[in-house]
Amino acid sequence: xxxxxxxxxxxxxxxxxxxxxxxxxxxxxxxxxxxxxxxxxxxxxxxxxxxxxxxxxxxxxxxxxxxxxxxxxxxxxxxxxxxxxxxxxxxxxxxxxxxxxxxxxxxxxxxxxxxxxxxxxxxxxxxxxxxxxxxxxxxxxxxxxxx
Amino acid sequence: xxxxxxxxxxxxxxxxxxxxxxxxxxxxxxxxxxxxxxxxxxxxxxxxxxxxxxxxxxxxxxxxxxxxxxxxxxxxxxxxxxxxxxxxxxxxxxxxxxxxxxxxxxxxxxxxxxxxxxxxxxxxxxxxxxxxxxxxxxxxxxxxxxx
DNA sequence: TGATATTGGTTTCAAATGTAACTAATATCT
DNA sequence: AGATATTAGTTACATTTGAAACCAATATCA
Numbered sequence: 001x002x003x004x005x006x007x008x009x010x011x012x013x014x015x016x017x018x019x020x021x022x023x024x025x026x027x028x029x030x031x032x033x034x035x036x037x038x039x040x041x042x043x044x045x046x047x048x049x050x051x052x053x054x055x056x057x058x059x060x061x062x063x064x065x066x067x068x069x070x071x072x073x074x075x076x077x078x079x080x081x082x083x084x085x086x087x088x089x090x091x092x093x094x095x096x097x098x099x100x101x102x103x104x105x106x107x108x109x110x111x112x113x114x115x116x117x118x119x120x121x122x123x124x125x126x127x128x129x130x131x132x133x134x135x136x137x138x139x140x141x142x143x144x145x146x147x
Numbered sequence: 148x149x150x151x152x153x154x155x156x157x158x159x160x161x162x163x164x165x166x167x168x169x170x171x172x173x174x175x176x177x178x179x180x181x182x183x184x185x186x187x188x189x190x191x192x193x194x195x196x197x198x199x200x201x202x203x204x205x206x207x208x209x210x211x212x213x214x215x216x217x218x219x220x221x222x223x224x225x226x227x228x229x230x231x232x233x234x235x236x237x238x239x240x241x242x243x244x245x246x247x248x249x250x251x252x253x254x255x256x257x258x259x260x261x262x263x264x265x266x267x268x269x270x271x272x273x274x275x276x277x278x279x280x281x282x283x284x285x286x287x288x289x290x291x292x293x294x
Numbered sequence: 295t296g297a298t299a300t301t302g303g304t305t306t307c308a309a310a311t312g313t314a315a316c317t318a319a320t321a322t323c324t
Numbered sequence: 325a326g327a328t329a330t331t332a333g334t335t336a337c338a339t340t341t342g343a344a345a346c347c348a349a350t351a352t353c354a
Binding site: 316322 | 325326327328329330331332333334335336337338339340341342343344345346347348349350351352353354
Binding site: 055056066067069073087090092093094 | 302
């Protein structure tokens with residue numbers, strides 16, 4: 001029989017479209033209202049939770065590569081939203097932290113982000129929300145392992 | 148109370164990481180084994196199912212914009228994988244179709260793609276697979292509507 | 295200690311992507 | 325028919341992104 005793929009039912013395609021659509025939606029919030037790209041927002045979000053960690057640790061926790069981090073860090077430093085100290089034991093690894101205005105921005109964005117997520121989740125039943133968590137975990141494991 | 152976001156639990160972030168990881172995995176197949184980018188593969192997948200449709204129709208069915216399509220079409224034409232006829236009624240809209248070798252490629256990739264999807268889905272129970280379909284539909288609707 | 299490897303981070307260059315402007319063909323409206 | 329608006333598709337330009345080269349600091353090991 002002829003093999004056939006219905007793109008619109010193909011899981012990798014569907015996930016890609018969904019993630020893009022969600023990213024677009026939320027990026028609008030970050031950029032229009034706060035002047036941040038998604039990458040920059042992620043760095044801020046990480047630093048909002050973990051104080052004084054170096055760029056490599058941010059990379060680990062954000063699934064972004066170090067080049068992307070490096071560029072975001074540069075912009076955030078220039079914008080005065082984060083600061084960088086000198087590393088005590090390892091002089092390469094310089095701890096990053098939010099400045100006062102960086103933290104203020106974080107505290108302004110976090111509710112907007114949670115709000116957006118809430119709007120998405122409100123389309124689902126409580127049971128579906130639980131399923132979704134479990135399913136995404138499983139798919140992450142299945143796709144990350146080897147390829 | 149201080150608002151806090153755990154990035155690794157934040158749905159938009161999780162979806163983005165998942166979709167990227169899956170895309171990476173599958174893109175490796177397309178590019179290493181068949182020399183195609185994801186965009187090119189999508190065009191091929193659409194044309195494998197719908198014969199003689201113009202680029203605009205491909206765009207509609209693939210969630211890609213017309214510039215991306217235009218570029219992919221150019222590369223696929225150059226590679227001899229698709230062909231373009233002249234439009235009968237509308238001379239702007241030129242119907243695209245797979246060539247013989249394009250179809251051969253399609254028939255080689257389709258099983259590999261379905262196989263990859265199968266490996267992903269095998270991590271889920273049948274019930275979870277059904278949930279996933281429903282959930283993705285709902286999230287697409289919720290995120291696409293307004294923003 | 296000295297040679298080599300590894301790691302944190304930045305820079306450079308090429309390729310991919312998005313936006314807007316543009317051309318050509320068709321449709322609409324008077 | 326003639327003016328205006330739309331639509332299909334391409335091109336040009338700016339921006340983003342990724343890969344690899346690179347520098348400096350630290351770790352490893354003979």
